[in-house]
Amino acid sequence: MANLTLVQAINLALVQEMEKDDRVLILGEDVGLNGGVFRVTDGLFKRFGGDRIVDTPLAESGIIGTSIGLAMAGLRPVPEIQFEGFLGPAYDQICSHAARMRTRTRGAFTVPLTIRVPVGGGIHAPELHSDSPEAIYAHQPGLKVVMPASPYDAKGLLISAIRDPDPVIFFEPKRIYRAFREEVPEDEYTVPIGKARVVCEGDDLTIVSWGASVVQCMQAIERSSASIELIDMRTIYPFDIDAVEESVSKTGRCVIVHEAPRTCGFGAEIATQIMERCFLQLEAPVQRVAGFDTIMPYYKLENDYLPDADRIELAIQEIGAY
Amino acid sequence: MPITKVLEAQIDHVSILDEHGNFDESLGKGLIPDEDLIKLYGHMVICRLLDEVAFKLQRSGRMGTYPQNMGQEAPSLGAAYALETTDWMVTCYRENCGLFWRGLPMEKILQHWMGDERGNDIPRELHATPIAVPIGTQMLHATGLAWAAKYRGEKRVACTFFGDGATSEGDFHEAMNFAANLDIPVVFFCQNNQWAISVPGKIQCSAPTVAQRGFAYGMDCLRCDGNDIFAVVHCMNKAIASGRDNKRPTFIEAVTYRLGDHTTADDARRYRDAEEVELWKARDPITRIKAFMKSRKIWDDSKQAELEEHADEAVSAAVKRAEGIEAPNKEDFFNWMYAELPEQLVVQRDTMRTSSIGQDPSQIESPQASQQS
Ligand SMILES: Cc1ncc(C[n+]2csc(CCOP(=O)(O)OP(=O)(O)O)c2C)c(N)n1
Ligand SMILES: [Mg+2]
Numbered sequence A: 001m002a003n004l005t006l007v008q009a010i011n012l013a014l015v016q017e018m019e020k021d022d023r024v025l026i027l028g029e030d031v032g033l034n035g036g037v038f039r040v041t042d043g044l045f046k047r048f049g050g051d052r053i054v055d056t057p058l059a060e061s062g063i064i065g066t067s068i069g070l071a072m073a074g075l076r077p078v079p080e081i082q083f084e085g086f087l088g089p090a091y092d093q094i095c096s097h098a099a100r101m102r103t104r105t106r107g108a109f110t111v112p113l114t115i116r117v118p119v120g121g122g123i124h125a126p127e128l129h130s131d132s133p134e135a136i137y138a139h140q141p142g143l144k145v146v147m148p149a150s151p152y153d154a155k156g157l158l159i160s161a162i163r164d165p166d167p168v169i170f171f172e173p174k175r176i177y178r179a180f181r182e183e184v185p186e187d188e189y190t191v192p193i194g195k196a197r198v199v200c201e202g203d204d205l206t207i208v209s210w211g212a213s214v215v216q217c218m219q220a221i222e223r224s225s226a227s228i229e230l231i232d233m234r235t236i237y238p239f240d241i242d243a244v245e246e247s248v249s250k251t252g253r254c255v256i257v258h259e260a261p262r263t264c265g266f267g268a269e270i271a272t273q274i275m276e277r278c279f280l281q282l283e284a285p286v287q288r289v290a291g292f293d294t295i296m297p298y299y300k301l302e303n304d305y306l307p308d309a310d311r312i313e314l315a316i317q318e319i320g321a322y
Numbered sequence B: 001m002p003i004t005k006v007l008e009a010q011i012d013h014v015s016i017l018d019e020h021g022n023f024d025e026s027l028g029k030g031l032i033p034d035e036d037l038i039k040l041y042g043h044m045v046i047c048r049l050l051d052e053v054a055f056k057l058q059r060s061g062r063m064g065t066y067p068q069n070m071g072q073e074a075p076s077l078g079a080a081y082a083l084e085t086t087d088w089m090v091t092c093y094r095e096n097c098g099l100f101w102r103g104l105p106m107e108k109i110l111q112h113w114m115g116d117e118r119g120n121d122i123p124r125e126l127h128a129t130p131i132a133v134p135i136g137t138q139m140l141h142a143t144g145l146a147w148a149a150k151y152r153g154e155k156r157v158a159c160t161f162f163g164d165g166a167t168s169e170g171d172f173h174e175a176m177n178f179a180a181n182l183d184i185p186v187v188f189f190c191q192n193n194q195w196a197i198s199v200p201g202k203i204q205c206s207a208p209t210v211a212q213r214g215f216a217y218g219m220d221c222l223r224c225d226g227n228d229i230f231a232v233v234h235c236m237n238k239a240i241a242s243g244r245d246n247k248r249p250t251f252i253e254a255v256t257y258r259l260g261d262h263t264t265a266d267d268a269r270r271y272r273d274a275e276e277v278e279l280w281k282a283r284d285p286i287t288r289i290k291a292f293m294k295s296r297k298i299w300d301d302s303k304q305a306e307l308e309e310h311a312d313e314a315v316s317a318a319v320k321r322a323e324g325i326e327a328p329n330k331e332d333f334f335n336w337m338y339a340e341l342p343e344q345l346v347v348q349r350d351t352m353r354t355s356s357i358g359q360d361p362s363q364i365e366s367p368q369a370s371q372q373s
Helices: A006-020 A044-048 A060-072 A088-098 A134-138 A151-163 A213-223 A241-251 A266-281 A299-305 A309-321 B034-059 B073-082 B096-102 B106-113 B138-151 B170-181 B212-216 B229-246 B274-281 B285-295 B301-324 B343-351 B367-372
Strands: A002-004 A024-028 A053-055 A076-080 A114-119 A144-146 A168-173 A182-184 A197-200 A205-209 A228-232 A235-237 A254-261 A287-291 B012-014 B088-090 B158-163 B186-192 B220-225 B250-255
Touching: A002 A006, A006 A024, A006 A044, A006 A076, A006 A151, A006 A168, A006 A182, A024 A060, A044 A053, A060 A076, A060 A088, A076 A151, A114 A151, A134 A144, A134 A168, A134 A235, A134 A254, A134 A266, A144 A151, A151 A168, A151 A182, A197 A213, A205 A213, A205 A241, A205 A309, A213 A228, A213 A254, A213 A309, A228 A241, A241 A254, A241 A266, A254 A266, A254 A309, A266 A287, A287 A309, B012 B229, B034 B073, B034 B096, B034 B106, B034 B285, B034 B301, B073 B096, B073 B158, B073 B186, B073 B229, B073 B285, B088 B096, B088 B138, B096 B106, B106 B301, B138 B158, B138 B170, B138 B186, B170 B186, B170 B212, B186 B229, B212 B220, B212 B250, B220 B229, B229 B250
Parallel strands: A024 A053, A024 A076, A076 A114, A114 A168, A144 A168, A205 A228, A205 A254, A254 A287, B012 B220, B088 B158, B158 B186, B186 B250, B220 B250
Antiparallel strands: A002 A182, A144 A235, A197 A228
């Protein structure tokens, strides 16, 4: 066991999968000698060489489009898109091809591809370096969407993603890349895609969240005297509604927290399914503490945009008083 | 004859004032009058100083990530000098010097990198678009802007700036294809600084020149020493004339070098040799003009001292203005979203909440209690 940051845990997962399986290769902008702009692929170029850690031309559609071809040929490409804001040029390849290949060829071709993408705000970055587009990709049938909130989960989920037979978008919350450390086993293990994690148990209220917001939720819970259950979804699609149902059926109250804009955020889908499954157990309307329906502001105002412990705490009090 | 040659290409490289001080009189004479050269030089010196100061601001936590322009002052400046103020400048982030020449207040650039959107509120009369963050996208906008000018029968052109890395993006190729095939007067100005963060130019373009990408689309293309402001102006004059008179686009590759890190978040020592940087320091666009002006006896040490004093004042004043701007109002990130704000956004703005009870506390409080609070 080693005490690792999220970046180190991802790096370890990449190293181990590459050592085990020579079909795995990494491609993207600056992933080689530079080790990626967040240093997630640090040391890999030296270790595995330029055939397996490939600095590509600056073209996201190219990165994903060629990755689709590599995957169709039976390899396991792990492309990196430098920031979530630059998924745009790759959108067509992701949604028009990667997501549809299996079904439209009835399995003749598949795309076992893992797209790694740093995501989210809170690091004082420039424009288009702080967004949260997970719901956009969850809305595209044919993709799996993952977002770990801890080093342990990051390693286990990334290994699952790389071994998964279908395309996975693996969002890495950059705000917690180095925010804290956690014991991460050296040995190989997986965390299943599609399973949530109960971070702490409680009876009065359920908070459902994912990504860096999980940290803000824990801060708010610490301040509260209520008995709160926190669920980290870990996977956005396919999502673990059973875990949510079980918890909300017990507590009767639920606050959903995410950085992405509220309207059509993934919280909307979860809230709907809670309504469908737990209608008679609900004591209060499900609350969403989310980003506003605006463009993510430049960093001077980003803290006014992002859901923080204060806003979560207010929601906890209000839903409790309902 | 079963095989015939259908195409032969030639790409010209223009150099007028080289790094050793050689000056080509036939091309350079009268190109930039002395008094203009002095002004251009002053701009470069101020711009360089701003870069140094901005770097320190970032390191001391007074500014966010900042991309230095160091070493690349001449390309955008030469271009801005050759353009009219009514011509569009469609930039990314290494065109500070040209934008300042155009008249953009320096504090606007600082404000942008200090994380304040109002830095993008560019005076309309400057005909300059805000810094484009997604690489390789803005050339299409330039093509649309120039198209609009042509549509209206105006003689304007649009000049769009981008790096060598940007020439790998699909949008760049679409812009070139549109402009060439629809006769749109765009100047595609590539600042080939030979690096895209850590990725060397040969990964973006394995052909001997980037300029020939323009040729492939059927437009005129020129390559020049980007650190030679005379060469830049020479190429721009040709491109602008072709745009104004014949509505034809031109591709210009200005060969230059990024002397600093990619941004303050980068450490170039990880991926490039110090020797290469030293080589390019010797080709610095600023020292080159200074030596030239001295050799022409239009510059001396006392003028230099005066300029440096002026530069100090100008840059500190800009920093002071940038830091003195009152903090942005959080309502602003709502208020500018639409011409007319949808009701739901009005509620979000006025409550700064997204939860339903948070937006309507009367659901839990007695009306009386909410009146008191
Ligand atoms: C679409 C997109 N992908 C990736 C990035 C991240 N990024 C910012 S600058 C840069 C390199 C740009 O290189 P180049 O076009 O040569 O311009 P230079 O920085 O050298 O001036 C990259 C990859 C981005 N801003 N936009
Ligand atoms: Mg470059």
